[in-house]
Amino acid sequence: MKTGSTGEPVLEVRDLRVFVKRDPGVVLVDRVSLSVSAGESVGIIGETGSGKSLTALAVAGLLSPELGVEGSVEFGGLDLLQLPERDLRAIRGARIGMVFQDPNESLNPVFPIGKQLGYAIRAHAGGLSAAAVRSRARELLDLVGIPQPAERLGQYPYQLSGGMRQRVMIAMALASDPELLIADEPTTSLDVSVQAGILELIEGLARDMRLATLLITHDLGVVAGQCDRVLAMYAGQVVESRRTRDFTAAPAHPYCQGLLRCVPDPSELGVVRPGIPGTPPAPGSTDQGCRFRERCGYATDGCEAPQQLLDVIDGDTAGLVRCWRAGGLPGPTIAATSTGASA
Ligand SMILES: Nc1ncnc2c1ncn2[C@@H]1O[C@H](COP(=O)(O)OP(=O)(O)OP(=O)(O)O)[C@@H](O)[C@H]1O
Ligand code: SF4
Numbered sequence: 248m249k250t251g252s253t254g255e256p257v258l259e260v261r262d263l264r265v266f267v268k269r270d271p272g273v274v275l276v277d278r279v280s281l282s283v284s285a286g287e288s289v290g291i292i293g294e295t296g297s298g299k300s301l302t303a304l305a306v307a308g309l310l311s312p313e314l315g316v317e318g319s320v321e322f323g324g325l326d327l328l329q330l331p332e333r334d335l336r337a338i339r340g341a342r343i344g345m346v347f348q349d350p351n352e353s354l355n356p357v358f359p360i361g362k363q364l365g366y367a368i369r370a371h372a373g374g375l376s377a378a379a380v381r382s383r384a385r386e387l388l389d390l391v392g393i394p395q396p397a398e399r400l401g402q403y404p405y406q407l408s409g410g411m412r413q414r415v416m417i418a419m420a421l422a423s424d425p426e427l428l429i430a431d432e433p434t435t436s437l438d439v440s441v442q443a444g445i446l447e448l449i450e451g452l453a454r455d456m457r458l459a460t461l462l463i464t465h466d467l468g469v470v471a472g473q474c475d476r477v478l479a480m481y482a483g484q485v486v487e488s489r490r491t492r493d494f495t496a497a498p499a500h501p502y503c504q505g506l507l508r509c510v511p512d513p514s515e516l517g518v519v520r521p522g523i524p525g526t527p528p529a530p531g532s533t534d535q536g537c538r539f540r541e542r543c544g545y546a547t548d549g550c551e552a553p554q555q556l557l558d559v560i561d562g563d564t565a566g567l568v569r570c571w572r573a574g575g576l577p578g579p580t581i582a583a584t585s586t587g588a589s590a
């Protein structure tokens with residue numbers, strides 16, 4: 248039975264920390280909390296290196312061995328961080344679907360796609376006959392919009408376009424009828440002309456299957472079109488967490504205001520918007536103050552203190568922002584004290 252059918256979170260991440268084991272002072276993901284309910288899509292945005300992928304990999308238990316992890320990742324009543332690898336692998340295969348940036352890295356070039364889909368189907372439903380597996384594989388290809396699915400089953404990845412390969416990856420992620428879909432930059436490696444189709448596909452399937460979706464992207468336009476809520480990450484921390492439409496209308500954190508200013512206007516084709524000047528602090532920096540301080544046009548002496556997540560008072564919605572000055576800047580009102588816990 249699917250969890251989350253009554254609106255409770257399918258995934259609840261609390262105080263997630265990812266650090267380098269041989270140098271525990273190098274914290275790459277710093278106390279990230281988030282939740283995703285059935286049928287809900289939560290976007291994680293942020294510049295390169297902000298910790299988006301590591302957050303997703305930590306949730307899925309796929310961090311490389313040199314990295315350590317702390318906190319909790321509740322999924323279906325279990326803390327995934329406490330599970331032995333074998334149990335975690337079973338949950339990942341059956342109940343969490345994952346789509347990554349580059350389908351070429353995930354598809355095996357020497358097997359036809361029908362065979363690879365077959366593995367994914369059998370991993371979930373072991374007792375199926377060869378004919379039933381083939382029929383389900385054909386159904387899945389059809390579901391993700393691949394024309395002539397029966398013929399495609401016998402083809403190798405190199406015989407498919409990049410967009411089709413990504414559709415196959417989505418089919419594989421959905422083969423087990425998962426409750427949670429994690430998509431990390433699912434269209435970045437694709438031609439612009441096919442990106443929208445893939446995103447619409449993910450959105451439509453997630454809605455129809457009432458999936459909880461965690462969508463990672465550096466593209467604010469994608470989040471605006473697709474996500475119910477958005478988390479902005481900077482230097483390993485969540486700096487803002489809001490309902491998407493409130494966030495895009497009036498981001499509260501200066502970094503997020505900068506991100507929004509970088510989004511190209513479709514009416515200004517060919518105009519390149521400048522990025523946010525400067526670079527984030529290196530992971531492991533011992534500076535305790537606001538991590539955006541060096542790049543922030545609003546920085547004052549008070550910004551040298553550690554920044555907590557503060558409540559955003561914004562109509563009927565709750566939100567969080569990690570900036571003590573945000574209330575005095577253009578944007579929503581900020582509560583004087585923080586109750587902020589889960590982003
Ligand atoms: N195995 C590792 N050992 C040490 N540092 C790492 C390791 N993996 C990632 N990092 C560092 O952790 C930080 C966050 O990486 P992450 O891949 O989560 O970024 P990201 O937000 O997904 O960026 P992008 O948008 O480029 O994909 C980066 O500074 C990266 O260099
Ligand atoms: S705390 Fe200060 S430096 Fe940091 S984002 Fe807010 S105003 Fe800028």
Ligand SMILES: [Mg+2]
Pocket residue numbers: 299300301431
């Ligand atoms: Mg990444």
